Amino acid sequence: MGGGKILGMLIFVVVIVSAAAAGGGGGEGGYGDSQQKKWWKWMSSSSVASSSVVNPVVSSSIVLPLYGNVYPVGYYYVQVNIGQPSRPYFLDPDTGSDLTWLQCDAPCVRCTRAPHPFYKPNNDLVPCKDPLCAALHHADYKCESPEQCDYQVDYADGGSSLGVLLNDLFTFNMTSGARIKPHLALGCGYDQLPGQSYHPLDGVLGLGKGKASIVSQLHNKGLVRNVVGHCLSGKGGGFLFFGDEVYDSSRIVWTPMAHDHMKHYSTGSGELIFGGKGTGLKNLFVVFDSGSSFSYLNAHTYQGFISLLKKELNGKPLRETKDDYTLPLCWKGRRPFKTINDVKKYFKHFALSFTNGWKSKAQFEIPPESYLIISSKGSVCLGVLNGTEAGLQNVNLIGDISMQDKMVIYDNERQTIGWSPANCDRPPKSSSMIM
Numbered sequence: 001m002g003g004g005k006i007l008g009m010l011i012f013v014v015v016i017v018s019a020a021a022a023g024g025g026g027g028e029g030g031y032g033d034s035q036q037k038k039w040w041k042w043m044s045s046s047s048v049a050s051s052s053v054v055n056p057v058v059s060s061s062i063v064l065p066l067y068g069n070v071y072p073v074g075y076y077y078v079q080v081n082i083g084q085p086s087r088p089y090f091l092d093p094d095t096g097s098d099l100t101w102l103q104c105d106a107p108c109v110r111c112t113r114a115p116h117p118f119y120k121p122n123n124d125l126v127p128c129k130d131p132l133c134a135a136l137h138h139a140d141y142k143c144e145s146p147e148q149c150d151y152q153v154d155y156a157d158g159g160s161s162l163g164v165l166l167n168d169l170f171t172f173n174m175t176s177g178a179r180i181k182p183h184l185a186l187g188c189g190y191d192q193l194p195g196q197s198y199h200p201l202d203g204v205l206g207l208g209k210g211k212a213s214i215v216s217q218l219h220n221k222g223l224v225r226n227v228v229g230h231c232l233s234g235k236g237g238g239f240l241f242f243g244d245e246v247y248d249s250s251r252i253v254w255t256p257m258a259h260d261h262m263k264h265y266s267t268g269s270g271e272l273i274f275g276g277k278g279t280g281l282k283n284l285f286v287v288f289d290s291g292s293s294f295s296y297l298n299a300h301t302y303q304g305f306i307s308l309l310k311k312e313l314n315g316k317p318l319r320e321t322k323d324d325y326t327l328p329l330c331w332k333g334r335r336p337f338k339t340i341n342d343v344k345k346y347f348k349h350f351a352l353s354f355t356n357g358w359k360s361k362a363q364f365e366i367p368p369e370s371y372l373i374i375s376s377k378g379s380v381c382l383g384v385l386n387g388t389e390a391g392l393q394n395v396n397l398i399g400d401i402s403m404q405d406k407m408v409i410y411d412n413e414r415q416t417i418g419w420s421p422a423n424c425d426r427p428p429k430s431s432s433m434i435m
């Protein structure tokens with residue numbers, strides 16, 4: 001999660017701690033088995049919420065409004081209603097991770113500031129042998145506490161959540177007009193360590209490819225197609241959707257998902273295009289991640305990109321500034337800039353081009369307004385960062401800033417990723433959305 005600092009990087013969830021490891025102090029914030037048992041004894045014997053679905057419509061979709069922006073808020077978030085009675089929670093929609101979790105009053109050992117009271121858990125535990133629990137661990141994990149599924153999730157920015165998996169009711173309105181209340185698994189996070197990009201939210205909405213993600217669970221109940229997508233408005237806000245009823249597939253640029261990187265939404269190998277021309281920077285491992293506010297290039301590609309950018313700016317009325325710490329690289333003009341429109345004429349478009357065995361290349365276009373911000377000091381700052389310095393090693397990551405004003409779709413049934421320019425200011429009501 002992220003906040004005061006705007007290096008939004010809720011990415012590459014690595015849920016690797018087995019039930020045994022979580023119980024025995026494996027990883028940050030681990031607690032012994034006896035302490036975990038004591039924690040559950042504290043809970044009241046409240047009735048277990050029963051699963052209920054009202055008028056399920058398989059051909060329908062779920063559309064949720066998004067709030068926030070890349071800058072100055074530093075992140076987008078979605079409201080999801082959970083529990084019985086249903087209560088609202090603000091969650092970070094993260095395609096880079098599978099697990100949905102809430103900060104949980106069970107009681108909470110370490111929790112961060114949140115917009116709503118901490119989630120009060122029920123007693124409907126997910127057992128250790130449940131397939132959803134297995135999906136969050138290595139194949140060789142051991143169940144030291146068979147009645148519960150312990151988890152630890154670690155994020156690339158150093159943040160983490162430790163907790164227990166349970167079931168509860170989620171309330172969603174379908175595009176068909178029906179309201180559904182499916183019983184879904186989520187994490188009761190009772191020990192959170194904020195990372196470098198801490199966001200003051202109630203938790204994370206896991207939208208990844210794994211079985212534990214919300215869209216996978218909804219699909220397995222026959223409620224929606226296994227498709228998730230988002231449309232982030234450059235003006236702020238936008239919408240998130242589950243299912244395939246809100247777009248015209250024929251108007252989307254599609255490219256296959258990489259099959260050798262099953263944990264992340266990756267298009268595999270890409271090439272950097274700058275100003276419509278090849279750069280020679282090829283074989284880039286690219287991942288799409290809505291949990292990251294900014295985009296990242298590995299060190300070699302980043303230096304090449306910066307070199308091209310500075311060459312293009314040579315002779316332009318911009319000078320690099322060292323007194324604006326909004327982002328690592330900022331430029332000043334003769335007077336403070338007010339909007340991207342004041343400065344975008346000095347910057348070229350760039351793109352990532354993918355082949356992946358299909359005859360035609362798919363290009364993900366990134367105009368200046370999708371990689372620059374205007375800081376509070378009136379500088380123009382580069383929203384593409386050095387991923388190697390940020391701990392991403394050789395990964396190149398497309399974050400929120402570069403997905404603005406596009407509909408981006410992750411079709412887990414067809415194993416494709418698609419995108420198209422879109423008006424993200426109003427959530428669609430049906431597949432008649434105009435793009």
